[in-house]
Amino acid sequence: MARRRSRLRTLAFVLAAVTAVGLTAVFVLPGENDRAEAAIGGIVWQDEFNAPAGNAVDQSKWRFDTGGSGWGNNELQYYTNSTSNAVHDGNGNLVITARRENPNNYQCHYGRCEYTSARLLTSATFTQAYGRFEARIKIPRGQGIWPAFWMLGDNIGSVGWPNSGEIDIMENVGKEPNNVYGTIHGPGYSGGGGITAARNIGRPLADDFHTFRVDWEPNSIVWYVDGSEYHRVDPGRLGGNRWVFDHPFFMILNVAVGGYWPGNPDASTQFPQQMLVDYVRVSRYEAGGGQPQPGTVRLRGAHSGRCIDIPGANPADGAKLQIWDCNTTAAQAWSFAADGTVRAMGKCMDPAWAGTANGTEVNLVTCNGNPAQRFTLSGAGDLVNISANRCVDVSGWNPNNGGKLILWDCHGGANQKWSRF
Incomplete structure (x- = not known):
């Protein structure tokens, strides 16, 4: 089943880079391809979001991308750094809220923005190569709603996208409520060639919290939802193209509204929509353990x-x-x-x-x-x-x-x- 999407991977400190990302979704049944896990050590970075209700994001851990550029996808939201769009709820969660707004308040690339949301990133505070990157999230729902937990290479400012690499740990589009997508993008396998898979959990993801993670090590990235593997890539999957997942990446959390892949909100879409993030944790990668890395040999x-x-x-x-x-x-x-x-x-x-x-x-x-x-x-x-x-x-x-x-x-x-x- 072919799906089209596009996303502009931009940072506050670099030039905008436009991408048209196409998907071929591979649906994997629970339990299929479950294999040995990576050599993962202790937690080296985390945010448990335990601040009191109304507190802003911890800026020692997260910063914001802001603006209404469309982000390469004709998205409709304006990203703000306001507690109206990203705030602690006092119950141990970060809440990212997409809101319908007075269109006179925000100027977007196509005119006046009807929606606001937030996009948080660690590019200025934390990067790491390899390890486990995991978040427990309750996603929003509705036509045109597009939540994501993903990563970009820290060299995007010098080499651009897709040479920097991109690892999408979790994406969902509201019109496919049961499906989580995991994808990589790099030189020669971006756009329509992004290497992706999806897991259909059999019920809407927005009904409950779920854990989304990748275990990333040299020459291997493995995706899990609720501890069950559903996607695995290594250099042999790239058709001779270059593997660019060998340097530090940073994390991003965001909720987009509209765009080429999810489509725009319609009369069925209710606002506000909220993504609740219980935690984000990063563990270190540990080489060794007496075994070669999964998918490789000595x-x-x-x-x-x-x-x-x-x-x-x-x-x-x-x-x-x-x-x-x-x-x-x-x-x-x-x-x-x-x-x-x-x-x-x-x-x-x-x-x-x-x-x-x-x-x-x-x-x-x-x-x-x-x-x-x-x-x-x-x-x-x-x-x-x-x-x-x-x-x-x-x-x-x-x-x-x-x-x-x-x-x-x-x-x-x-x-x-x-x-x-």
Whole structure:
């Protein structure tokens, strides 16, 4: 079922960036694809919203986007920083309220605004790469109402959207009251190519509080509603496009009114509409635990007993791949993508300068669609570069930490044998 939406991901401190976001919703039944959870540590940031009734948002944690620009979607609301639109209720909740207003009070991009709401963000107060991002929320309801809990990359001011990346933890449109959507956007998979899924819980989300979360770690993001997984992505889902979820992101809470995806309010829509947020919590990611990251493998050499590794866990273009004591860091978490590439930390295993000769260094490079980046691991344990028809080999049969990888004629020796684990 195809759905169209668009959203302008703007910040108070950067230029506006317009996006047209299209969805193909995948409905997953409860319990399907439930897998092992990420390595999650203790809580490092939280807001429990326990301030007295009428108190404004804690500005040490949240700031506001304001204005009535339409936000790239022809949205109808004007975002304010007023306690009329974002306030503590005294019962342990933040309340974001969308209101019908006197249109003479607020000027919007298309004329006078009929609605106000609020959009809170942590761009100036808190960012983090990886971990668990979770909120317990009771969403609003009604045609044209569009609540969201989502994240943007903290480099949006320098690289723009979608290169910064976007993780939509929870979105709902009022015309689909039972459905929660989770989506990522990045270069080559934004607009109509946003990678998304939906969970239909069988009753309106607005009837009760629900927990919405992602567990995000190197090369994996997993979505949950009420503790049940319904969506999972890794670099292999990107069709050769670049994985940009390897740097800090910040969080956003908002309620939009109208727009291309939800449509506008109609006679059935009642105002005010409120989103109640019981808490927002962020936990740290903990590498280790003795297991490779979900969706990835380590590649261990038969001769050395050591694993293919990115030096210093620094995924810089041109990093010379090596062998190193096997561990569970992202530097050794490799995935075999559908396009034939072998990936870690968002980049691809690559023969230097697309070389095919004996001795060509095997490096880490931004995935670029060049056939030279395709490898296959045979049943015999040969990791073969398809373009060169040569094997990944450790230079000089070096069994020690730091031994460099090269391409060499396949000869069946232990120095060219690799196993997944």
